Amino acid sequence: MEKIVFNGEIIERSKVKVDIEDRGYQFGDGIYEVIRVYNGQLFTKKEHINRLYESAEKISLSIPYDKNEFLQTLEELVAINELGTGIIYLQLTRGTFQRQHGFPSSEITPTYVAYTREMPIPQSLMDEGVKGLLVEDIRWLRCDIKSLNLLGNIMAKQKAAEAGCYEAIQHRGKEITEGSSSNVFIVKDQCLITRPATNLILNGITRQVILRLCENNGISYREEVFTINDLLEADEVFISSTTSEVMPIVQVNDHAIQSGIPGPVTRKLQQLFKQEIEKK
Numbered sequence: 001m002e003k004i005v006f007n008g009e010i011i012e013r014s015k016v017k018v019d020i021e022d023r024g025y026q027f028g029d030g031i032y033e034v035i036r037v038y039n040g041q042l043f044t045k046k047e048h049i050n051r052l053y054e055s056a057e058k059i060s061l062s063i064p065y066d067k068n069e070f071l072q073t074l075e076e077l078v079a080i081n082e083l084g085t086g087i088i089y090l091q092l093t094r095g096t097f098q099r100q101h102g103f104p105s106s107e108i109t110p111t112y113v114a115y116t117r118e119m120p121i122p123q124s125l126m127d128e129g130v131k132g133l134l135v136e137d138i139r140w141l142r143c144d145i146k147s148l149n150l151l152g153n154i155m156a157k158q159k160a161a162e163a164g165c166y167e168a169i170q171h172r173g174k175e176i177t178e179g180s181s182s183n184v185f186i187v188k189d190q191c192l193i194t195r196p197a198t199n200l201i202l203n204g205i206t207r208q209v210i211l212r213l214c215e216n217n218g219i220s221y222r223e224e225v226f227t228i229n230d231l232l233e234a235d236e237v238f239i240s241s242t243t244s245e246v247m248p249i250v251q252v253n254d255h256a257i258q259s260g261i262p263g264p265v266t267r268k269l270q271q272l273f274k275q276e277i278e279k280k
């Protein structure tokens with residue numbers, strides 16, 4: 001039987017009950033993370049846990065576990081569930097309280113849930129590349145928080161799916177922000193360009209790994225705002241996320257990116273990323 005973490009304890013999934021007045025359920029008042037697991041090992045676990053605690057801080061939610069304890073339980077769960085390659089999904093909500101918009105007037109315990117799922121590396125998509133659809137970014141102005149409020153993101157992703165595309169590439173006016181669940185990169189004249197991590201995007205852990213790989217391997221990059229036009233005219237385009245790693249975008253709407261195949265810088269970064277996984 002599948003085990004999960006519920007409020008810090010590893011228990012049977014079927015034993016878990018969440019209240020109808022849980023603030024995550026009613027308001028999306030909570031935060032989450034997705035951690036990649038390769039061969040039973042958590043990839044960039046410290047970075048994910050740090051971001052979780054940062055998101056918590058930004059919404060004034062205090063996590064009643066210390067970071068080491070937190071990670072230890074997750075590693076135990078991966079072992080118990082015999083997860084090979086997949087993900088850990090975890091979320092914390094502000095907890096259960098009689099419905100009111102303002103924070104609960106007395107101390108309540110956050111509701112914490114984590115579970116595992118098998119998920120292979122999407123190798124054939126990474127080899128061939130995928131399509132993106134441009135979608136206006138209608139989200140709020142704190143996209144730096146990994147919040148459970150994902151309506152803007154899921155509506156964008158759904159539009160992309162209905163158009164037969166893998167990802168929605170969001171833009172605020174002319175400026176590209178990020179994917180519905182990924183960061184966006186372009187390559188122009190041998191230089192990688194990605195938007196600076198401000199309040200308008202989530203500072204992806206994969207994004208940070210990629211920038212570090214650039215630094216260590218002599219690939220030049222700039223963190224700079226770029227436009228729809230820059231994207232369409234780029235030499236290469238790719239997106240990054242925990243589950244999609246370095247995913248080439250070979251077509252945007254009806255427009256092929258150059259000759260419509262993954263480019264050399266993208267390929268190089270995929271290879272460096274693979275080495276990074278194997279190091280851990």
Ligand code: PSZ
Pocket residue numbers: 034153178179180181182183201202203204205206207240241242243
């Ligand atoms: O399984 C999936 O589809 C996943 S796992 C992580 C994501 C999707 N998305 C993370 C994400 C995001 O939701 C937004 C809005 N921007 C960027 C990212 C990339 O963040 P990392 O690299 O930390 O996963």
